[in-house]
Amino acid sequence: MECLSLQAWLHSGVMNMPSRLPSAVVHTDYGATFPPKTLATLWALWAAFWLLMITVSIEDQLRDPLTRWWEPVLSEGSSALVSTGWMWLAVRVRGRYARYLDKPLAWFGSYLRWLPLVFITWITAVYAIRHGVYATVGRTYAHPGWGFVVVYESLKLTYFTGLWLGILFGIDSYGQWQLQWRRLLQTQKALAEAQLAQLQGQLRPHFLFNALNTVSALMHTDVARADRLVAALGDLLRISLRSNEHEMTPLAEELRTLELYANIMLERFRDRVTLGWQIDQALLDIPVPALLLQPLLENVFKHGVEPTVAHVRIIVSVRRDSGSLEIVIGNSGCMLASEHRDGVGFRNCRERLGIIYGNTASLLVRNEGDGVAARVLIPLMDTIQ
Amino acid sequence: MIRVVIADDEAPAREKLERWVAEQSDMTVVGSAEDGLSTAQCIEQFRPNVAFLDVQMPTLSGLQVVAQLEPSSAPLIVFVTAFDEHAVKAFDLNAVDYLLKPYDLDRFTRTVQRIRERLHAHESGATAVAIGRARTPACERLLVPDGERLQLIDAASVEWLEADDNYVHVHTAARTYLLRRTLQDLLSQLGEQRFVRIHKSTAVNLGSIGSLTPLFKGDYEIHLHNGRVLRLSRRYRETLFARMGQ
Numbered sequence: 001m002e003c004l005s006l007q008a009w010l011h012s013g014v015m016n017m018p019s020r021l022p023s024a025v026v027h028t029d030y031g032a033t034f035p036p037k038t039l040a041t042l043w044a045l046w047a048a049f050w051l052l053m054i055t056v057s058i059e060d061q062l063r064d065p066l067t068r069w070w071e072p073v074l075s076e077g078s079s080a081l082v083s084t085g086w087m088w089l090a091v092r093v094r095g096r097y098a099r100y101l102d103k104p105l106a107w108f109g110s111y112l113r114w115l116p117l118v119f120i121t122w123i124t125a126v127y128a129i130r131h132g133v134y135a136t137v138g139r140t141y142a143h144p145g146w147g148f149v150v151v152y153e154s155l156k157l158t159y160f161t162g163l164w165l166g167i168l169f170g171i172d173s174y175g176q177w178q179l180q181w182r183r184l185l186q187t188q189k190a191l192a193e194a195q196l197a198q199l200q201g202q203l204r205p206h207f208l209f210n211a212l213n214t215v216s217a218l219m220h221t222d223v224a225r226a227d228r229l230v231a232a233l234g235d236l237l238r239i240s241l242r243s244n245e246h247e248m249t250p251l252a253e254e255l256r257t258l259e260l261y262a263n264i265m266l267e268r269f270r271d272r273v274t275l276g277w278q279i280d281q282a283l284l285d286i287p288v289p290a291l292l293l294q295p296l297l298e299n300v301f302k303h304g305v306e307p308t309v310a311h312v313r314i315i316v317s318v319r320r321d322s323g324s325l326e327i328v329i330g331n332s333g334c335m336l337a338s339e340h341r342d343g344v345g346f347r348n349c350r351e352r353l354g355i356i357y358g359n360t361a362s363l364l365v366r367n368e369g370d371g372v373a374a375r376v377l378i379p380l381m382d383t384i385q
Numbered sequence: 386m387i388r389v390v391i392a393d394d395e396a397p398a399r400e401k402l403e404r405w406v407a408e409q410s411d412m413t414v415v416g417s418a419e420d421g422l423s424t425a426q427c428i429e430q431f432r433p434n435v436a437f438l439d440v441q442m443p444t445l446s447g448l449q450v451v452a453q454l455e456p457s458s459a460p461l462i463v464f465v466t467a468f469d470e471h472a473v474k475a476f477d478l479n480a481v482d483y484l485l486k487p488y489d490l491d492r493f494t495r496t497v498q499r500i501r502e503r504l505h506a507h508e509s510g511a512t513a514v515a516i517g518r519a520r521t522p523a524c525e526r527l528l529v530p531d532g533e534r535l536q537l538i539d540a541a542s543v544e545w546l547e548a549d550d551n552y553v554h555v556h557t558a559a560r561t562y563l564l565r566r567t568l569q570d571l572l573s574q575l576g577e578q579r580f581v582r583i584h585k586s587t588a589v590n591l592g593s594i595g596s597l598t599p600l601f602k603g604d605y606e607i608h609l610h611n612g613r614v615l616r617l618s619r620r621y622r623e624t625l626f627a628r629m630g631q
Contacts, residue, residue: 209467209486209487210467210486212486212487213488214398216401216487217398217400220404267397268395268398269395270397272394306441306443309420309444
């Protein structure tokens, strides 16, 4: 009970946790899922290649006055047509072979085993088209003997198949890499969101019950004060429930939340605690992570006030420290033990700062003067000149 | 009159209890405390019939306070807490009562009713003490009288215990404290981990034993690190050897 967040506690059984947890995202089905752009790139390259081949061939053959303009077009066009058919098939099956992308030999092997069939069908189809077209215009398609044709075209096909498989391999590998990178980013984002949701709800049931008991005690002596306390508790609850949507909040709001919490705690521990504020008013509009400071003040009460009978003075100070916003929550009268290890509250704050600011923000807890100070440094991004 | 001690480190919580107890015609608040140590002192000094104890307090928790009490003379205990409801429910409801914060006058009145019945039946807080001891880790600290005040000492610093009728001399390296407790009860409070009985009237901290010298008839002499020599009666020999062999 104690370690449940307020929100989880209030909503248990009513509201489910966000189901976008990363477990389902880390699968590795390569399937036929490639970013659509990679396919377009491939076909654009293919078209450019054949245009170039046809152009070069026309220019080459037009130097011979006996050759008609359509002859080189037919020659390269027939090659392009049949090659495109095979290329189309290669693209169709690439989803099936994609799982071999991290084993290039296996990937190339799975394509190249079709090469003999390509030789036969390609030569048969291309030469059939050429002979057919020549025959329709009443001419004969002259070419070297079939033995030479088969060897020559097979060599050429092997060369170009190798080239295009290389390109296909490059494009597909890049596509896969992009896809996995995107998944990784999504995973990290989902993870960060889940962590944030978990790290927020900072109010503990224990705090609530004690606060309610304080109200119930005050009602008999000072109705107005009890009333104020209930209102503060209500505001605090509202803020705590809302803060999931509003991850960032202006410093002024955050300090107001801190004050609500402090007012309740000061009422509970009156005569034992005093609280002072030293706020640089110019910094009040700066956005800070919502409910970042409350756990730090909670820690002061838990470790600095509750275990001691001595009077404790707490100071909350906000100022600009070169390029950073510096927030210090410090207390007198209680030092960190030498074997002190940061508790859940500090770890959560530090993790949140890490998620939002990377390593440009920091949280340091250490002995200062006759007490302990928790110091938060947040980069002032917007105001860096 | 039913004499009541109230302990809570939060002033409003204390005042609420004080007010409601004072409203009972047969009850009077004899003392209030805001931390564990002064609670124990209050109980020692005022010998109340009932103690309302907050579980979470500075210096000693309510449970730790109870664990330090002498069972037969302990007051009836009512734990008052906002703490883990399940932990409190685990207490035997017949043994101790508890109030979960926030509580209302009805709930408080039921508790008061139960207290009257128990006192009428001459029950003591012995079961509460047993629960307190079971629920606090084998007492690391021992509450001892130091003149007018009570003081907490580290259980590990106790070298040996010496029974003297209904009192126990608690020997530490620095000095000796006299506790109005039986040796049996003190050993049950300190737990079996550290102390072992070596004689009808003596128990020793295993850590302070230096060496053993056999005597006639199976008795031994135990030499402590501090040079003191204690007698190990053969009745307790097997237990000690078994514990030392662990």
